[in-house]
Amino acid sequence: MPNRKGTPLSGTVTARNCPTCGHHEIGLISETGVFHPLKTGTQVLIMDEMEPAQILTPGIKVPATCGTRDAPAQALEGxxxxxxxxxxxxxxxxxxxxxxxxxxxxxxxxxxxxxxxxxxxxxxxxxxxxxxxxxxxxxxxxxxxxxxxxxxxxxxxxxxxxxxxxxxxxxxxxxxxxxxxxxxxxxxxxxxxxxxxxxxxxxxxxxxxxxxxxxxxxxxxxx
Incomplete structure (x- = not known):
């Protein structure tokens, strides 16, 4: 993910509420503590070993095991x-x-x-x-x-x-x-x-x- 000067930018992916409008956004915190929002089309390099993410695209089904709950829900009482x-x-x-x-x-x-x-x-x-x-x-x-x-x-x-x-x-x-x-x-x-x-x-x-x-x-x- 390049910065304004075109040099690589590294950091940690995190989430926050936008200080301007309060909406939830995903971005990258650089080593200097600056938040850079992730936008569609941004190129990223994943350094940690992780499972491939499922792309939520119309017409493409996501496997039922992705993001589902394993433990049964406890029935509401009252x-x-x-x-x-x-x-x-x-x-x-x-x-x-x-x-x-x-x-x-x-x-x-x-x-x-x-x-x-x-x-x-x-x-x-x-x-x-x-x-x-x-x-x-x-x-x-x-x-x-x-x-x-x-x-x-x-x-x-x-x-x-x-x-x-x-x-x-x-x-x-x-x-x-x-x-x-x-x-x-x-x-x-x-x-x-x-x-x-x-x-x-x-x-x-x-x-x-x-x-x-x-x-x-x-x-x-x-x-």
Whole structure:
């Protein structure tokens, strides 16, 4: 990777949040401590022995063993919760529903408790994914394969911080918790209308099973 003068530049690949706009970026820290962002087309020389990386290109399948989880995900335990007006709509139950740990008690659910449960849900979905590499999924939905770095909790945090589609449901539910009126409910329902809401509630046991059976890609399709 040449510098401005065309001489080779060596260093260590790392990730950071851009100090200007805050987005997540991959780059190289030189021996002098200067960060150089890696861009498409940059030529690099890998000195460490490592497995070949999979190129996420449309039309090319990535082996299922790349970036998948070996250990089975531990099922979420607790009480099911979703904003009351959404209980009859399966699509919205899957999108906004969470499992609240027993230690947090029962309703009313506070904003920070919902966010915590939502992040646990996202981490659980990431841990469950055993067939398709997480990087490939994030590339397909958000063109953001670089977020699939670290353990499931780290990836969930990266997604929440970087992707508005991921954080938006939490913000909408928080608004509804603060002021459960028609305006905040419409935010939860959009792009559909209040009139189109399904009215087919299920038992808490069935709702819990819906959450536990949900797959990552199905969840992302709902956002």
């Amino acid at each position: 009480d099911y919760w979703v904003p009351e007006p959404l209980k009859g709509d399966r699509r919205l139950r899957l999108k906004y529903g969470v499992i609240i740990q027993k230690e947090f008690g029962s309703v009313p659910v506070a904003e920070h408790i919902y966010e915590s449960a939502y992040m646990q849900k996202l981490g659980y979905l990431l841990e469950k994914e055993a067939h398709v590499p997480i990087a490939a999924i994030l590339d397909r939905f958000f063109v953001a394969p670089h977020l699939a770095s670290g353990e499931s909790r780290e990836i969930a945090n990266n997604m929440f911080e970087e992707l508005e589609e991921i954080s938006r449901p939490v913000e909408y539910v928080k608004q509804w918790i603060r002021k459960p009126d028609e305006k905040t409910l419409q935010l939860l329902v959009q792009p559909n209308t209040m009139e189109s809401l399904e009215k087919q509630p299920v038992s808490e046991e069935a709702a819990l099973e819906e959450q536990r059976s949900l797959e990552l890609e199905d969840f992302l399709e709902l956002l």
